[in-house]
Amino acid sequence: MNATSISISLRKLFSKVFYEMAESCHARICHDDLKCGVCLDLFMEPVTLVCGHSFCLDCVEHYWVNRGGATRYTCPTCRQVFSRMPQLSPNVVLSRMVAQMKLQVMKMEKRKSKAKTGDGVPADKEEEMPGKCEVCKEESVKFCVPCEIQCCITHVKPHQKRGHKLVEPDTDVEALRCTQHGQLIQLYCKDDGTLMCPQCMPGSHQHHEVLSVEAAHIELKKQLTEKMESIQESRQNVAAQLQQLRLEQSHEQKRNELHEIVDEVVDIMKARVKAKENAALASLRERKHYMEREMQAILEAQALMQQEMNESNSLGALQLHSDIQHRLAALEKVANTPRTPVRLDVSEEVEQLDAYLQLNKDVISGAWPPHVTREELEREPEMALMLLKNLRCLYGNFLTLDSTSAHPELVLSRDLRTVTRSGSLHQYPDFPQRFDHYAQVVGVESFSLERLFWEVDVSRAEDCSVGVAYASLSRKGDGSECKLGANSMSWCIRKCDDVFTALHDGQETLLDVPGIHQLSFYLNCDAGELMVYMGISLVHTFKATFNQPLLPALQLCRGQSLSFCPLN
Structure with missing residues (x-):
C-alpha cells in the first residue's frame, strides 16, 4: 500500500x-x-x-x-x-x-481500542506512548482536558487559541470531572460551595448563585488578597509588638547583667574590707595577749614589793630588792614604748568602689574615655575585668560572616561564625564582592554610628589578620588596596607566630604583649576609636574619622581557623 x-x-x-x-x-x-x-x-x-x-x-x-x-x-x-x-x-x-x-x-479510536482489551490497556502499546504528543509523538507539554489528548509545544497552540482547559501532562484528569455525570467541572455554586458540571444545574442548584470556575477563582483570589492585606497588617502589628517585647527583654537582661557586675564589684570590696577587718582583729588579739603578759608581770612585781616590805630579815629583803629593781626597769621600758591604736581604715576601698561605680556609669552613658586612667586599670585588674564585662554586656554583638565575600580557599561553618582555610580552591560563584586573591572574608553586618564589642579566637591561626574595613574595600586583584591593613580603608591586628602588630595604611606598630588566644575589639564610631584588648589589657587604640560603613574583616594566611567568640 x-x-x-x-x-x-x-x-x-x-x-x-x-x-x-x-x-x-x-x-x-x-x-x-x-x-x-x-x-x-x-x-x-x-x-x-x-x-x-x-x-x-x-x-x-x-x-x-x-x-x-x-x-x-x-x-x-x-x-x-x-x-x-x-x-x-x-x-x-x-x-x-x-x-x-x-x-x-484518534482519541475515540484509542478509547475503542482500550475497551476491546477489557483491562484498560491498549492493544498496541506503541500508540499510547505516555508523555508523548498523540499527533506527532514529540514530548508532551500539556494535556487538553476537553479533547482528552496529549499535546506537544506545537500542537497545543490550537487548543490555547480556543480557550480549552490545559493541564500538566501527568495531571489526574479524572479529578477534574464530575463524579456524577463524568463531564468536565466548569461551574462553582457559591450557595453550597461545591464544584459541578453543566448537567448538575437543573437539580438542586437551579436557583443558586452559580459562577464559572474561572470567575469563582478570580473572586476567590480577590477575597484572599483582601484577607492577605489584613493578615499582613496584623502580622506587622504582632511583629512590632514582638520586637518591642524582645527589646524590653534584652534591656531587662542587660540590666540584670549590670546589676550582677555591680554586685560582683561590691562583693570584691566586701572581701577586701573583710580581709582588713580580719587583719585588724588579729592585731588586736596579739596586742591583747601582750597586754595580758604585761599585767601578769606587774602583778608579780607588786607581789615581790609587798613581800620585801613585809620581810624582817635585812639580808633577805636586800636580795628581793635586786630582783624587784630588774622587774621595775623592764616594766618602765614597756610603759615608755609608744602604742599605735588599731583602727579599721576602709577609706581606700571606698574610693575604689566609687571608682568602679563611676566607671560603670561612664560605660553605660557612653562617656569615653572613662574617668579612670590606663595606669589605674593596669593596677586594678578587677576594674579592667569589670570594664570588659560592661562592654560585652552593653555592646556585644552576634556577628556573622558573608559567604559571598569569602575567598575560594576559605570554608565557612554552618553558623557563619568560623572560617577555615582548606588549601584547595572551591567552585564558588564569582560575585563582585568576593575576594579573588587574598584569603579574606568580611562580615554581613555593617555599622557606622554604633558602639560595638566583639571577640575573635585566634588560637588556631598561625598567621592571620583581624580587624575592620570599609564596605567599599576593593575585592579583586593582588594590590594593596585589597589587603587588610595595607591601605587607608582597613585597620587590623596581625598575628604572626605569636608576634602581634597593629596595621593601618601599610604602617606597622609592634605590640609588646605575650602570646594570647583571644582579641577583643571595642568600636566607638562616634568617638572615632577602635580599641583592642588582649585579655584585660588595652594594647592598642586606632583613631580615625570613620566616614563610611564598616565591616568586621578576617584574613587567614596560615593555620586552621578563626572564629567569632560567643559573648557569654
Missing part, C-alpha cells in the same frame, strides 16, 4: 467517524462544511478561491490539470471562470477545524 492509499484510507476513516464525534462533542458545524467538493472527504491542506469556495490543494490543482482548455481555471462548485490561475490562499480556519476533528477521531 502506497502513501496515497494510506492517506485516502485515513481521510475516509475520519469522514466515517465524524458524525459520532460531532454528536459526542455537541458540534454545531455541518459535516459538509469540512468536506472537499472534489474528493468529498475531509479537507487536506484546504485553500480558498476568490469566489469563497474551499477545496483540497491537491484536488483543485488536479481538477484544473485534467480540464485543460481556455476555461480550465473554473470553480468546481459555482463554475466561475478565472482568466488565469487564481491565487490559492490557505484557509487557516478550516485547517484548524479539520486538525481538531482528526485529534478527536
Whole structure:
C-alpha cells in the first residue's frame, strides 16, 4: 500500500467517524462544511478561491490539470471562470477545524481500542506512548482536558487559541470531572460551595448563585488578597509588638547583667574590707595577749614589793630588792614604748568602689574615655575585668560572616561564625564582592554610628589578620588596596607566630604583649576609636574619622581557623 492509499484510507476513516464525534462533542458545524467538493472527504491542506469556495490543494490543482482548455481555471462548485490561475490562499480556519476533528477521531479510536482489551490497556502499546504528543509523538507539554489528548509545544497552540482547559501532562484528569455525570467541572455554586458540571444545574442548584470556575477563582483570589492585606497588617502589628517585647527583654537582661557586675564589684570590696577587718582583729588579739603578759608581770612585781616590805630579815629583803629593781626597769621600758591604736581604715576601698561605680556609669552613658586612667586599670585588674564585662554586656554583638565575600580557599561553618582555610580552591560563584586573591572574608553586618564589642579566637591561626574595613574595600586583584591593613580603608591586628602588630595604611606598630588566644575589639564610631584588648589589657587604640560603613574583616594566611567568640 502506497502513501496515497494510506492517506485516502485515513481521510475516509475520519469522514466515517465524524458524525459520532460531532454528536459526542455537541458540534454545531455541518459535516459538509469540512468536506472537499472534489474528493468529498475531509479537507487536506484546504485553500480558498476568490469566489469563497474551499477545496483540497491537491484536488483543485488536479481538477484544473485534467480540464485543460481556455476555461480550465473554473470553480468546481459555482463554475466561475478565472482568466488565469487564481491565487490559492490557505484557509487557516478550516485547517484548524479539520486538525481538531482528526485529534478527536484518534482519541475515540484509542478509547475503542482500550475497551476491546477489557483491562484498560491498549492493544498496541506503541500508540499510547505516555508523555508523548498523540499527533506527532514529540514530548508532551500539556494535556487538553476537553479533547482528552496529549499535546506537544506545537500542537497545543490550537487548543490555547480556543480557550480549552490545559493541564500538566501527568495531571489526574479524572479529578477534574464530575463524579456524577463524568463531564468536565466548569461551574462553582457559591450557595453550597461545591464544584459541578453543566448537567448538575437543573437539580438542586437551579436557583443558586452559580459562577464559572474561572470567575469563582478570580473572586476567590480577590477575597484572599483582601484577607492577605489584613493578615499582613496584623502580622506587622504582632511583629512590632514582638520586637518591642524582645527589646524590653534584652534591656531587662542587660540590666540584670549590670546589676550582677555591680554586685560582683561590691562583693570584691566586701572581701577586701573583710580581709582588713580580719587583719585588724588579729592585731588586736596579739596586742591583747601582750597586754595580758604585761599585767601578769606587774602583778608579780607588786607581789615581790609587798613581800620585801613585809620581810624582817635585812639580808633577805636586800636580795628581793635586786630582783624587784630588774622587774621595775623592764616594766618602765614597756610603759615608755609608744602604742599605735588599731583602727579599721576602709577609706581606700571606698574610693575604689566609687571608682568602679563611676566607671560603670561612664560605660553605660557612653562617656569615653572613662574617668579612670590606663595606669589605674593596669593596677586594678578587677576594674579592667569589670570594664570588659560592661562592654560585652552593653555592646556585644552576634556577628556573622558573608559567604559571598569569602575567598575560594576559605570554608565557612554552618553558623557563619568560623572560617577555615582548606588549601584547595572551591567552585564558588564569582560575585563582585568576593575576594579573588587574598584569603579574606568580611562580615554581613555593617555599622557606622554604633558602639560595638566583639571577640575573635585566634588560637588556631598561625598567621592571620583581624580587624575592620570599609564596605567599599576593593575585592579583586593582588594590590594593596585589597589587603587588610595595607591601605587607608582597613585597620587590623596581625598575628604572626605569636608576634602581634597593629596595621593601618601599610604602617606597622609592634605590640609588646605575650602570646594570647583571644582579641577583643571595642568600636566607638562616634568617638572615632577602635580599641583592642588582649585579655584585660588595652594594647592598642586606632583613631580615625570613620566616614563610611564598616565591616568586621578576617584574613587567614596560615593555620586552621578563626572564629567569632560567643559573648557569654
